[in-house]
Amino acid sequence: MPMLLDPLSYRAPRGCAAREPRRRGACGAGAAALLGTLVLSGCASLMSNERPPTPPPVVSPTATSSAVLNEYLLLLQKLVQGPPSQQAEIVAAAQHDYDSAPTPSHTLKLALILGTPGHPATNLTRAQGLLRELMANPETLLPGERALTFLQLSQIDDHLTLEAENLRLQAEAVRADRERVASANHRLQTEVDENARLRKELEEARAKLDAIANIERSLNERKPGNSGR
DSSP states (O other), X not given: OOOOOOTTTOXXXXXXXXXXXXXXXXXHHHHHHHHHHHHHHHHHHHHHHSOOOOOOOOOOHHHHHHHHHHHHHHHHHHHHHXXXXXXXXXXXXXXXXXXXXXOHHHHHHHHHHHTOSSSTTOOHHHHHHHHHHHHHSGGGSOHHHHHHHHHHHHHHHHHHHHHHHHHHHHHHHHHHHHHHHHHHHHHHXXXXXXXXXXXXXXXXXXXXXXXXXXXXXXXXXXOHHHHHO
């Protein structure tokens, strides 16, 4: 950095001081011009050493969405592959964040955790409700979060629909089995009642035959010929 000269302490060259008075005006003018040149060069050097302010970094929405989705996927991988104690910690932390500040990101994180099978805290019905709340206001989510929310909600809807259909079919099968068993029991009971009725009629018929046989025997014993003999 060149040294700046003080205009008050600057002295003209000796040659100018020793010259005749008629040329002192010329020497003074040359000294002033030299002094101005030095001052301007010093200012230019100072300005050249000052760096312009660094512009703020440009944030890309695509890069932000990719980073957020990567965090979600890593969290879900840790949830599925972790031991039960770590799974419980992840669920508890997500629930605490949601209770403290139910922001869209906290809501989505909790919904993804509850909608992921493979751990004791899986709750597809609650996850479905949280995801539907997010889809009601999609503008609050990043593009990647909106896509992830839509896909997760579609999978949960399909799963719950199939589960409900399976339960309905199982209930119908159980009801049909009960109806078949009831019908078979009814037929069996009808046959039992019919057999009992026939057995009773048979016993009554035998009783009548026995009574007739006794009457005939009694009549035969009372005939006159039998008594004379």
